[in-house]
Amino acid sequence: MKIVVTVKLVPDTNSEKRIDAGTKRLVRTGVETVINPFDEYAIEAALQLKEKLGGDTTVTVLTLGPESGKEVVRKALAMGVDDAIIVSDAGFEGSDVWVTGLALAAALKKNGFDLVITGGLAEDGNTGAVTGALAEHLGVPGLTNAAKIDIADGKLRVERETDSGHQTVTAPLPAVLMVTMGVGEPRYASLKGIMGAKKKTIAILPAGELAIDGPIGSDGAKTELVSVAAPPARGKGRVVTAEDGPSGAKIIFDFLKERKLI
Amino acid sequence: MQNVVVFVEHKGEQTRKVTYELATEARRIADALGGKAHALVVGAGSQALAETLKTYPLDTIHVAEDGDVDTFLLDPAIDYLEAAAKVAGPSLILLPNTLAGRDIAGRIAARLKAGLTSDVTNVTVEGGKVSCVSPKLGGTSITSCTYKNSDYGVMTVRPNSFAPAAGGAGAQIVAIEKPAGKTYAMVIESEAEEVSGEIGLEEAAAVVAGGRGMGGPAPFTELLKPLADALGGTVGASRAAADAGWVPYSLQIGQTGKTISPNLYIGVGISGAIQHKVGMRTSGTIIAINKDGSVPISEFADLLVVGDLFAIVPELTKQLRATVHA
Numbered sequence: 001m002k003i004v005v006t007v008k009l010v011p012d013t014n015s016e017k018r019i020d021a022g023t024k025r026l027v028r029t030g031v032e033t034v035i036n037p038f039d040e041y042a043i044e045a046a047l048q049l050k051e052k053l054g055g056d057t058t059v060t061v062l063t064l065g066p067e068s069g070k071e072v073v074r075k076a077l078a079m080g081v082d083d084a085i086i087v088s089d090a091g092f093e094g095s096d097v098w099v100t101g102l103a104l105a106a107a108l109k110k111n112g113f114d115l116v117i118t119g120g121l122a123e124d125g126n127t128g129a130v131t132g133a134l135a136e137h138l139g140v141p142g143l144t145n146a147a148k149i150d151i152a153d154g155k156l157r158v159e160r161e162t163d164s165g166h167q168t169v170t171a172p173l174p175a176v177l178m179v180t181m182g183v184g185e186p187r188y189a190s191l192k193g194i195m196g197a198k199k200k201t202i203a204i205l206p207a208g209e210l211a212i213d214g215p216i217g218s219d220g221a222k223t224e225l226v227s228v229a230a231p232p233a234r235g236k237g238r239v240v241t242a243e244d245g246p247s248g249a250k251i252i253f254d255f256l257k258e259r260k261l262i
Numbered sequence: 263m264q265n266v267v268v269f270v271e272h273k274g275e276q277t278r279k280v281t282y283e284l285a286t287e288a289r290r291i292a293d294a295l296g297g298k299a300h301a302l303v304v305g306a307g308s309q310a311l312a313e314t315l316k317t318y319p320l321d322t323i324h325v326a327e328d329g330d331v332d333t334f335l336l337d338p339a340i341d342y343l344e345a346a347a348k349v350a351g352p353s354l355i356l357l358p359n360t361l362a363g364r365d366i367a368g369r370i371a372a373r374l375k376a377g378l379t380s381d382v383t384n385v386t387v388e389g390g391k392v393s394c395v396s397p398k399l400g401g402t403s404i405t406s407c408t409y410k411n412s413d414y415g416v417m418t419v420r421p422n423s424f425a426p427a428a429g430g431a432g433a434q435i436v437a438i439e440k441p442a443g444k445t446y447a448m449v450i451e452s453e454a455e456e457v458s459g460e461i462g463l464e465e466a467a468a469v470v471a472g473g474r475g476m477g478g479p480a481p482f483t484e485l486l487k488p489l490a491d492a493l494g495g496t497v498g499a500s501r502a503a504a505d506a507g508w509v510p511y512s513l514q515i516g517q518t519g520k521t522i523s524p525n526l527y528i529g530v531g532i533s534g535a536i537q538h539k540v541g542m543r544t545s546g547t548i549i550a551i552n553k554d555g556s557v558p559i560s561e562f563a564d565l566l567v568v569g570d571l572f573a574i575v576p577e578l579t580k581q582l583r584a585t586v587h588a
Binding site for chain 2: 239243
């Protein structure tokens with residue numbers, strides 16, 4: 001079985017990020033680039049399936065980004081992923097989720113797949129829409145928020161988290177699947193994995209080699225970023241020490257009254 | 263795009279408050295664009311819910327009381343929404359920024375070859391052009407976006423961003439025809455509710471969130487739940503509490519959980535690390551209770567009370583109850 005995990009390369013989560021007001025692009029300089037933390041769960045889910053299914057199951061990581069992403073993608077290879085594809089082209093500058101969906105779909109069609117696994121929300125874009133876009137463009141089932149995944153007889157059986165609980169859904173393969181953190185903590189790369197990753201293939205795929213169904217970059221985008229501003233500052237408020245329960249409660253109670261919240 | 267179509271997320275006859283927020287906002291946007299405000303309600307309970315929706319300022323409510331919507335995941339709803347968008351003509355599609363809303367938004371945007379903006383908190387219309395404001399990167403940047411290269415646009419809206427206002431000329435309820443020749447492959451075999459009857463975390467006006475300092479699952483139900491009830495709100499949690507298994511992940515606020523903007527947020531035993539902060543920093547008033555006065559939340563809370571949460575929370579609940587009953 002051919003499993004492809006789509007990942008996004010983003011500035012490190014543990015640093016405060018910002019968008020440059022002039023260029024309206026994410027500021028990536030001076031901040032380490034990492035695999036979107038949500039996508040590490042997608043990698044973990046794929047590796048678990050590979051272990052369970054065995055045989056000729058392979059896991060490929062697919063991303064859209066600069067060639068310099070090679071070093072970041074190598075982390076996935078060290079975790080146990082077999083190979084990687086980076087769709088890279090200067091023409092993607094100014095793309096939105098529409099163009100990203102088209103490009104990833106074209107790469108998936110070229111590469112072939114039985115199961116595409118995606119992470120949840122992208123850290124930096126927050127659209128969480130790639131799963132749906134891929135399902136539409138590829139004409140296959142698209143299931144989101146999967147916490148448990150079973151594959152038997154060419155069929156997916158997935159436990160999904162919903163807004164109010166969970167549900168079990170079945171669907172035929174091929175399919176696109178977005179996973180939640182419920183699949184389990186992403187594994188660390190072993191020393192052997194890190195050494196082995198150096199020999200694995202990272203293919204660079206220019207846009208010209210893909211049959212992308214429309215213009216790319218800002219010509220193809222369906223949305224345009226007009227302005228970026230800093231949020232209103234949230235200053236340090238009052239810090240009060242409470243001697244005991246009743247006095248602490250009174251401090252809060254009075255504050256709620258002052259703010260007309262009760 | 264000239265018209266607006268609201269996708270109504272619901273369970274039977276019950277819908278969330280955000281539906282009414284969207285219906286109200288749809289009217290305002292449609293008027294500014296010189297178009298019509300539509301809504302689509304599909305699945306069990308649609309007919310009854312449409313009658314309730316009539317008290318909001320919509321022009322047309324498209325209804326399909328079709329069991330397939332509840333049997334098969336997403337696909338039937340997407341097909342109906344595509345049909346409604348085609349009936350409405352070039353339009354902006356509004357959905358709530360919830361798990362289900364986001365799922366549908368991603369699909370319908372690709373289907374209609376439309377732009378998609380998400381987690382929108384404000385919309386302006388100028389010269390027939392729709393701009394939407396949304397906080398990005400966990401609220402560290404506020405962006406403004408417009409749509410282009412398409413007759414359609416899709417938008418997920420953060421709950422609690424618009425005030426719902428009933429009133430209107432009485433919308434027309436019309437049956438929408440089932441799109442023909444479709445087969446559905448994703449079957450919902452079973453469904454379980456974990457937080458039924460509770461207010462959704464993302465739309466609650468008040469959220470009381472617990473963290474590592476709670477020490478276990480019991481204080482969530484014994485301390486935080488009564489406080490949340492007294493405030494007419496609901497309980498949330500930090501990732502530490504969800505990871506420890508004290509609460510389900512559906513209650514987690516932050517980077518890898520939900521993003522909330524209640525009028526009032528009370529963080530109990532939560533340090534307020536960046537991962538949590540990005541999920542709640544746009545809350546109206548932020549209050550924290552912590553035994554340590556130097557925790558990160560002290561930098562952005564409007565009030566931090568340093569003390570014993572196990573002593574303070576029950577007292578506060580008692581005082582609030584006394585006020586309500588006074």
